[in-house]
Every structure is written in structure tokens, then in C-alpha cells.
Amino acid sequence: MRGRVKILSLLPSATEIVFALGLGDQLEGVTYECDFPPEARSKPVVSDTALPQDRRLSAKEIDDFVASSMDRREPIYTLDRELIRRVQPDLILAQDLCRVCAVPSGQVEDALSELGCSSQVLSLDPQTIDEILEGILQVGQATRTEHLADEIVAVLRGRLGHVRARASGLPSVRTLCLEWSDPPFVGGHWVPGMVEMAGGTNLLNGQGKPSKRVGWSDVAGAAPEVVVFMPCGYYLEEAETEVEGLFDVADFAQTPAARLGNVFAVDASSYFSRPGPRIVDGLEILAWAIHPEAFPEPPADRVVQVR
CATH class of the missing domain: 3.40.50.1980 (Nitrogenase molybdenum iron protein domain)
Structure with missing residues (x-):
């Protein structure tokens, strides 16, 4: 991708990565949970929760709601399709790791198909810390900020190495x-x-x-x-x-x-x-x-x- 990349982030972690790469001004939509850095709160919300918001739910009530939604194959998160249609994003950052945590990429691709959008969907599905760092590099590659992504990951790897060495x-x-x-x-x-x-x-x-x-x-x-x-x-x-x-x-x-x-x-x-x-x-x-x-x-x- 060349020039300005219009990005939608469907993951709080991806939103943090985008800002760390200096691309906050290219972020056109985030999730209702995206609150870091604080500037993320000012972005339009493209993904919201289906959880009841009229009161604070207990841990058991949240678990019951999620389990019931999954049994009925109902989405736990909603997508603002009108926002997607209006923005026509170049890149959507999504995931398939956990249906409970965020919108799965399959739901995103179904929406894009219905809307006739040809956005690139990058699914970030890390299972380990090393794969988390690899995800930062993947976003850097997709947004042509590879050099900065490399620098960020090098610093993080240094901190990881310090903990490993001291704990060994x-x-x-x-x-x-x-x-x-x-x-x-x-x-x-x-x-x-x-x-x-x-x-x-x-x-x-x-x-x-x-x-x-x-x-x-x-x-x-x-x-x-x-x-x-x-x-x-x-x-x-x-x-x-x-x-x-x-x-x-x-x-x-x-x-x-x-x-x-x-x-x-x-x-x-x-x-x-x-x-x-x-x-x-x-x-x-x-x-x-x-x-x-x-x-x-x-x-x-x-x-x-x-x-």
C-alpha cells in the first residue's frame, strides 16, 4: 500500500499497534473498548458489544450471556456497516483467535462482501509473546512502516531478554x-x-x-x-x-x-x-x-x- 492507508481496527491491541507506528491519523474506526492511547477514544466506533449496557453485569452473568449467544450462534459484537461503506478502508485489522474477545474475521469478510468492499483483512492471531511481536511486524509491513516496527520490536525483545536472564x-x-x-x-x-x-x-x-x-x-x-x-x-x-x-x-x-x-x-x-x-x-x-x-x-x- 502506498500513500495514506485508511485503517479500521477491530482489536484494542491492534489500535495500540497502529498508534505506536505513528499512524493514528490514518485510523478511521476502532472498537468500543479501544481506550489506549487516550486519543483512540476520539475515533468513530465501528465495532460494539451486544452485551447489555444498562447495568454492571457480574462475572457469571457475562459468562451466561456469552455462552447463550454462542449456543444460538448469535454475534457477540456488532459492526457499523454504514461506517465501513462510507470509509471504504484499505486495511482492516481483525482476529480469529477468540470469538468472545472481538469480532471474528469471518464476520468482517461477510460484511465486506455484502457491502462490495475490497479491503485487505489482516487477521492477528498470536498464541505466544513471540507471535505478538510478529504481529507488530505484520502491521508494519501492511502499512509500509517496517523500519519503525523493527525498532519497536527490538526494544521489546530487549526487555523480554532482561526478564528471562534475571529469572533464569x-x-x-x-x-x-x-x-x-x-x-x-x-x-x-x-x-x-x-x-x-x-x-x-x-x-x-x-x-x-x-x-x-x-x-x-x-x-x-x-x-x-x-x-x-x-x-x-x-x-x-x-x-x-x-x-x-x-x-x-x-x-x-x-x-x-x-x-x-x-x-x-x-x-x-x-x-x-x-x-x-x-x-x-x-x-x-x-x-x-x-x-x-x-x-x-x-x-x-x-x-x-x-x-
Whole structure:
């Protein structure tokens, strides 16, 4: 693509990548969740949620709504087709990794076909941190900003290498990352690899595998020494409120992490749920939670040690 590229981003992580590449002025539409950098909030919303917005839903209500929508094969997200028709984008950044997280690229391509648009759809579907960085390079290639993408990735790789090197000689700590509370899910995709990189032994799931529903008896049986509560799409204040309820669950309260005060709530939306440049900040948060003796404490607006 040459000249100005009209971009639609259907992923908060992709929006962050676009701005990091200096292309914010070419972004013609974003999702309702795109809030970083703050300038993203001023962009037209092309993808919205079908979740009820009249009140705050509990974790179980959100899970029930999503499960019901998937059973009925109803979309969880909506697309502003009129905006797509009007913009006639050159490039749409989408995903097929998780129907629950964002609009799947198949839904996008169906809309483009109906509208007669010939946009390029770039699907970003990382399963590991390395693939997250590769996604930045892919967006750079699609927008002819390869040099800047290379520079960004080089800096991020340097930070990753620093964490790896510092954690390599430390004893491994049994670590559980909870991505949802009702019902309980453990983190998947890139999260297990982050735990291993930060000097932990990830419990109940493996790198590159989807997030996984577990039982509280599984959590107790895993005997985590550290629990990091990272509910998908939640910011720190929401996560901190939600995590308190976990201590009412007997199987959770008896874990070594709960008994020893090694339970952490994090800003998951910013640093764990979105596979973009800030995922490396998430790794640094994890490294401190797992090995506070070896890593600097992150800013207070990113993580809280609950009890």
C-alpha cells in the first residue's frame, strides 16, 4: 500500500499497534473498548458489544450471556456497516483467535462482501509473546512502516531478554493465572509462556492453548504458591473488587497462595488481555509477583497484592 492507508481496527491491541507506528491519523474506526492511547477514544466506533449496557453485569452473568449467544450462534459484537461503506478502508485489522474477545474475521469478510468492499483483512492471531511481536511486524509491513516496527520490536525483545536472564537462575514458583472467576478459567494462549519466562511454573494449562475452564477442586489440587487474578477485559479496580470474593471459596482459601498472602489482582485489560506492545509490561508485572526479591515493584495502578 502506498500513500495514506485508511485503517479500521477491530482489536484494542491492534489500535495500540497502529498508534505506536505513528499512524493514528490514518485510523478511521476502532472498537468500543479501544481506550489506549487516550486519543483512540476520539475515533468513530465501528465495532460494539451486544452485551447489555444498562447495568454492571457480574462475572457469571457475562459468562451466561456469552455462552447463550454462542449456543444460538448469535454475534457477540456488532459492526457499523454504514461506517465501513462510507470509509471504504484499505486495511482492516481483525482476529480469529477468540470469538468472545472481538469480532471474528469471518464476520468482517461477510460484511465486506455484502457491502462490495475490497479491503485487505489482516487477521492477528498470536498464541505466544513471540507471535505478538510478529504481529507488530505484520502491521508494519501492511502499512509500509517496517523500519519503525523493527525498532519497536527490538526494544521489546530487549526487555523480554532482561526478564528471562534475571529469572533464569531463580527457583521456579508454582503460579496460577485466573482469567475468570465465575466459572473459574485459567489463562491460556500467551499467558502460560509469560509465567515460565518470569520464573514460574504455570499450572493447569499450557502455552498456546486456549483459556481453560477448571473446577475449584482443580485449583486446590494444583496448590499454587502465587495466584495472579487477571479477569479478561477488567481494569485494576474491577479486578481488585472481584478478587475478594475468591476468598469465600473454600478450595481457593486453602491454597498456599491464599494462606501466605501471595494473591495479586492486576490491570488485565491493559497488560494481559491485549496482545500488543504493553504485553511486555505485563511480563514485568508477573515477574515481580512471582519473584519480588529480584524484580522492581511495578506502579501501583497496575497490580495490587490483595492479601
